[in-house]
């Protein structure tokens with residue numbers, strides 16, 4: 001193996017978890033359009049005008065991805081929203097404190113639940129939701145720009161791929177899931193790279209894990225046992241609320257959340273009610289999500305928008321805002337079961353909603369693309385999107401997850417070819 005490459009990897013992997021501005025091929029982070037792409041008229045009376053200085057209308061350009069329609073300050077008169085409800089979780093999943101182990105490598109400490117009852121309130125601003133409108137052409141243009149000029153340089157891809165592993169929600173959501181395949185999933189999550197490859201890359205495998213394992217509610221207990229047996233520090237995530245369609249009563253959806261939490265899930269991936277979104281009943285959707293947030297208790301809530309069923313990008317943006325206003329810790333694109341799942345244009349729209357929400361409220365909500373993400377190339381594109389749209393701060397497991405059932409093997413093959421220079425068949429990789 002090339003010694004220059006090995007020393008490069010050694011240096012790079014020692015820095016895993018740190019931010020490196022130099023790693024995008026672009027010279028500087030693009031802020032083109034940045035300040036102007038969300039509604040400049042969206043100052044609902046929930047927030048202080050002072051918070052939006054960087055969002056003055058004078059700064060708007062004709063290249064907005066999201067535009068504001070209607071009158072400043074207009075409010076949704078169709079729906080009463082309980083704006084005083086205590087609904088919030090803290091703005092981010094608790095950031096793991098990086099500590100140094102004996103070998104000097106970064107070590108993740110357990111992700112603790114938030115004391116969601118005591119934190120700053122989030123409130124509904126349906127006027128903002130109703131006025132927002134996405135410019136499809138601007139979205140298309142921005143994605144073309146990202147794909148043509150802002151890809152991660154080949155020399156840095158190995159580091160980024162390794163870094164992506166800690167952001168994967170390693171998932172199995174199949175009808176035939178059982179204790180044994182969940183145990184295997186946990187083992188893979190705790191040891192995402194084979195020992196040989198880790199040695200070749202000079203990574204201490206014990207220190208690198210996926211962000212979470214994600215299973216159905218009935219398999220949460222199995223996953224908790226599997227993780228505990230391995231002595232690993234990996235949260236168990238559970239889908240809930242009638243995943244993937246959500247087509248059951250609200251009572252049953254809420255009970256399912258409670259069941260998953262009681263079974264040990266620290267993260268709950270709920271699905272939103274698509275009927276309410278398509279009917280523009282944003283207030284009703286908000287109220288449902290608030291109840292789900294409450295049912296999650298101290299577990300984190302990731303809200304799956306099922307974007308492939310939301311009809312258009314404007315609905316994706318509006319649903320993103322409502323989900324964040326209702327206290328979601330993450331917004332997630334898809335269940336993986338829709339015809340259209342995670343796509344970059346949809347991801348861009350959701351990232352812009354996250355950015356706008358952060359600028360208005362100070363809350364940092366995470367992003368989880370999921371569904372059909374299978375290749376290293378896909379991951380590098382999603383990481384580029386995150387870096388360009390939200391910045392390095394968001395490229396951590398606390399704010400970025402990739403939901404995937406069949407991605408890790410491709411990353412492993414890619415890293416192996418970086419280390420060895422050879423090409424590996426999928427079946428040559430351990431635990432494929």
Ligand SMILES: O=C[C@H](O)COP(=O)(O)O
Nearest residue numbers: 335336371372403404405
């Ligand atoms: O949440 C995760 C998704 O269900 C995974 O989708 P996938 O099987 O297409 O990777």
